[in-house]
Amino acid sequence: MPINVTLGSTVKFTVEFFDSNQILTVPTSATITVTYPLSSANLTLVSCAIPMTQVGSFFTATWGSGVAALGLSSYSVSAPGQASPTTGTLRVLS
Numbered sequence: 001m002p003i004n005v006t007l008g009s010t011v012k013f014t015v016e017f018f019d020s021n022q023i024l025t026v027p028t029s030a031t032i033t034v035t036y037p038l039s040s041a042n043l044t045l046v047s048c049a050i051p052m053t054q055v056g057s058f059f060t061a062t063w064g065s066g067v068a069a070l071g072l073s074s075y076s077v078s079a080p081g082q083a084s085p086t087t088g089t090l091r092v093l094s
Contacts, residue, residue: 002091008066015052015059015077015086027079030059036073036092039066052077068092 005011013032019025030052038044046067052059059079070092078085 002089030079032077034075036068039069042069
């Protein structure tokens with residue numbers, strides 16, 4: 001299910017990582033990649049990789065939705081040692 005985001009707002013991502021036994025792990029780093037259609041050319045997809053900041057066992061990052069066109073965008077969070085990225089969908093609304 002997409003997460004609704006208002007155009008021009010700042011989205012704060014917060015993630016934790018777990019191993020295959022559902023035990024909390026803290027990787028050495030994490031990156032979130034947001035892929036979105038440009039507001040100025042909505043047929044053009046752009047991806048931006050944002051390094052995440054560690055806060056205790058969490059990793060956080062922000063993304064400004066003002067650069068995106070209305071509609072669907074996606075995100076993917078990856079970290080060293082993680083088998084597969086965490087992914088999701090954003091719905092940018094006016």
